[in-house]
Amino acid sequence: MQATVDAAYDPAQVAAELASIDPALTFEQRLEDAVRILQKRLKSIWQLTSISGMPRPVGLHARTSARPDIAALVALLEPYRDRLRSTPAAAAQLLRGFTLAGTHPAMTADSPMTPAEIVSVLLDGIRSAKQADEQC
16 A cells, blocks of 8 residues: 555656646647646545545655656756746746645635636736726
């Protein structure tokens, strides 16, 4: 059972899936695919943890910078560096965090955000375009 839990937490599979996102897609489409991959992983971990009651393996990629899934997100964002307000590494952390917050059942009242919603709020915020224009 522990081997199954360890495999579920290993970010290598997620990194491979993120690296395989079609580079011909638009920036927004690529990010939506990344969110789908992250949501799928989160859901499988939550299900496995609730069934097994086993915690995350100790020491498995404890440092965020050493995680292959983070490196894959940074690589996905790197070509769009000039379209980001922050570094690709910071944007990758925001994307992961926002995906977690927008997907976790305890935070979404059983109505998780779609990948398109997560990407839209991440890239555009929640202020309407009209409101943003009035502030300038």
